[in-house]
Amino acid sequence: MNQSVHFITLSTLDLNAARDFYVSGLGWTPLMDVPGEIVFFQIAPGTVLGLFEAGRFAADMEGGPEDARLGGVTLAHNVASPQEVDAVVDQALKAGARLVKSPARADFGGYHGHIADPNGVVWEVCHNPGWSVDEDGTVRLGPVEG
Template sequence: MLQRMKQQAHFLTLSTPDLDAARAFYCDGLGWTALLDVPGEIIFFQVAPALVLGLFQADKFVADMEGTPADGRLGGLTLSHNVDSPTAVDAAVRRAVEAGGTLVKPPQTAAFGGYHGHFADPNGVVWEVCHNPGWRVDDAGKVHLGLVD
């Protein structure tokens, strides 16, 4: 019998065409602290308990996968950052744009009943900043999505 793989991820690694621009945006612009920074290759940020976001220089990313340049493209992905209020959504999106991000969708009421806005980092990684009144994390770290559970 096959053993089941645990339902978890520890790293989200994204191909990044311009690592220096990503570093400037996240560290200088947003004030994030790198967990590990290897210039010209990759920068890691701890973004949650046991979860690391890696921004990997695109050519190194492709070489690591033994792939083609097409394998280094990023598409169809949104990272989401949940905050406590619509005002916090406005502030986070504004800060990201001031730091060099591109406004994708201005903050507004969302179809799911919350409030959200989207921005892209200098390499096109799209972030949603969201206030979702039904979203919470319990003391054990389990995510609850309002009426869904």
């Protein structure tokens, strides 16, 4: 199997709240939106984030409500500076996010904070000076100085 992920699909208890948060609050543009079912956003070259209504998510897996729960997952968004971390966290809070962890210096030498969208999906907003992406899309995780 090729080492890649093309779709990240998350169960969401309130699809309308999630859509409003990402579209109206954060300014994201849906790739496809099926009201009452799922909304997709392209989040990187060849990568899509899907927010799937919890009941339909469970039914799609032929499972029960316990199969629709989300646990132990964070999504991360890397930015260019600690100041940008603060700005993105502030924008998300104004759009209805819940503060999970205030932005602060991280053990790895960067700077990060955590917010949760209206459905509890936790996002880490991070400045990691050792992280970069080459023109061909290769991710580099280098040591952080200082």
